[in-house]
Amino acid sequence: MEKTAVVLLSGGQDSTTCLYWAKKNFDxxxxxxxxxxxxxxxxxxxxxxxxxxxxxxxxIHKIDTIANLHxxxxxxxxxxxxxxxxxxxxxxxxxxxxxxxxxxxxAVYAYTIGAHHLVTGVSEADYSGYPDCRNTFxxxxxxxxxxxxxxxxxxxxxxxWRDKAQVWQLSDELGVLDLVRTKTxxxxxxxxxxxxxxxxxxxxxxxxxxxxxxxxx
Amino acid sequence: MEKTAVVLLSGGQDSTTCLYWAKKNFDxxxxxxxxxxxxxxxxxxxxxxxxxxxxxxxxIHKIDTIANLHxxxxxxxxxxxxxxxxxxxxxxxxxxxxxxxxxxxxAVYAYTIGAHHLVTGVSEADYSGYPDCRNTFxxxxxxxxxxxxxxxxxxxxxxxWRDKAQVWQLSDELGVLDLVRTKTxxxxxxxxxxxxxxxxxxxxxxxxxxxxxxxxx
Numbered sequence: 097m098e099k100t101a102v103v104l105l106s107g108g109q110d111s112t113t114c115l116y117w118a119k120k121n122f123d124x125x126x127x128x129x130x131x132x133x134x135x136x137x138x139x140x141x142x143x144x145x146x147x148x149x150x151x152x153x154x155x156i157h158k159i160d161t162i163a164n165l166h167x168x169x170x171x172x173x174x175x176x177x178x179x180x181x182x183x184x185x186x187x188x189x190x191x192x193x194x195x196x197x198x199x200x201x202x203a204v205y206a207y208t209i210g211a212h213h214l215v216t217g218v219s220e221a222d223y224s225g226y227p228d229c230r231n232t233f234x235x236x237x238x239x240x241x242x243x244x245x246x247x248x249x250x251x252x253x254x255x256x257w258r259d260k261a262q263v264w265q266l267s268d269e270l271g272v273l274d275l276v277r278t279k280t281x282x283x284x285x286x287x288x289x290x291x292x293x294x295x296x297x298x299x300x301x302x303x304x305x306x307x308x309x310x311x312x313x
Numbered sequence: 314m315e316k317t318a319v320v321l322l323s324g325g326q327d328s329t330t331c332l333y334w335a336k337k338n339f340d341x342x343x344x345x346x347x348x349x350x351x352x353x354x355x356x357x358x359x360x361x362x363x364x365x366x367x368x369x370x371x372x373i374h375k376i377d378t379i380a381n382l383h384x385x386x387x388x389x390x391x392x393x394x395x396x397x398x399x400x401x402x403x404x405x406x407x408x409x410x411x412x413x414x415x416x417x418x419x420a421v422y423a424y425t426i427g428a429h430h431l432v433t434g435v436s437e438a439d440y441s442g443y444p445d446c447r448n449t450f451x452x453x454x455x456x457x458x459x460x461x462x463x464x465x466x467x468x469x470x471x472x473x474w475r476d477k478a479q480v481w482q483l484s485d486e487l488g489v490l491d492l493v494r495t496k497t498x499x500x501x502x503x504x505x506x507x508x509x510x511x512x513x514x515x516x517x518x519x520x521x522x523x524x525x526x527x528x529x530x
Binding site: 159192193195196197200201203204207208227228230232233236237239240241243244245246 | 376409410412413414417418420421424425444445447449450453454456457458460461462463
């Protein structure tokens with residue numbers, strides 16, 4: 097039987113790597129993205145270009161409600177992104193409930209097209225403190241979406257235990273390191289490819305690439 | 314410590330009964346409703362009036378995306394509501410993913426106001442085939458929202474094992490049987506109080522009331 101997967105694609109390093117991982121591991125691949133009021137809707141355009149180049153159908157779902165419920169620096173234009181992770185609290189980039197909302201919509205999309213697999217790029221390595229990137233959360237979310245729909249569905253997290261250097265390694269093994277480096281958007285300040293270089297996402301991405309390239313020599 | 318609950322309030326018989334159950338069982342009660350493109354947005358107005366009468370703050374969140382993902386007769390104006398439950402499939406009133414989306418938004422709302430309790434009127438009795446009304450689903454959803462937010466939260470389902478007659482009994486015990494009968498909207502065709510009398514929701518509500526009133530005599 098043909099195996100079909102839906103990839104949650106934001107156009108960043110992680111989800112783009114997952115897109116190519118899915119293309120290798122499934123017969124048919126679809127992708128879904130979200131416009132949830134994030135400041136950098138450029139990421140939707142970038143993800144559209146990435147999906148097109150990968151030959152994968154891509155849908156973007158607009159969700160208005162997330163920004164209204166919980167203030168965070170990714171959707172609130174009056175807040176700056178923290179440059180450092182705070183010691184005793186979550187970074188202000190935490191968008192409460194986001195991953196469960198995304199996984200639910202992605203699961204409903206999978207259900208409507210007859211796909212039984214979801215792929216998401218969440219990771220516990222390089223842990224930023226987001227509770228909804230933890231493996232235990234993914235397992236609970238998997239049970240919840242499968243029971244909500246009474247439908248067999250498996251959430252795959254190929255990056256769960258990989259640090260950023262190992263994510264670069266995976267993209268290299270998949271033959272897309274250059275594509276990921278030059279065409280994705282990871283930066284919290286909305287600058288594609290190598291980004292602003294200063295936000296936590298850019299620094300993590302850069303340090304991972306340097307580490308991977310140094311071990312490769 | 315003060316116990317605060319958030320009730321998912323649609324303005325129907327079940328959620329209105331839950332609202333008064335919550336008022337009895339918690340120190341502070343808030344309510345949340347959703348405008349998800351349902352044909353009968355009248356239910357939002359009715360819920361607003363019910364919350365006002367109960368003295369409970371009520372917020373309505375607009376969610377555009379549910380109707381786009383999965384066709385169903387509650388959001389699609391070109392579909393009629395099934396009059397009978399189909400033998401081997403779900404009724405076309407099933408809105409895939411709806412309860413998990415609602416519970417997630419309600420949990421995020423609870424998180425932002427410091428409430429640790431959610432109350433929802435789902436029930437396995439009089440089971441209509443909706444997988445996301447089952448107790449197993451609620452348990453999985455509870456784990457998923459608590460882990461997503463890293464926040465203690467308890468989902469209460471006071472109607473889970475009550476048939477409609479027993480729900481009428483509960484509203485009577487809470488002193489609101491007449492209020493529930495005359496001011497709520499349960500009908501799939503959007504007619505308040507005793508409704509159209511023909512849709513599955515009206516027939517279930519009416520049969521339950523007759524059964525309860527006959528046992529009370």
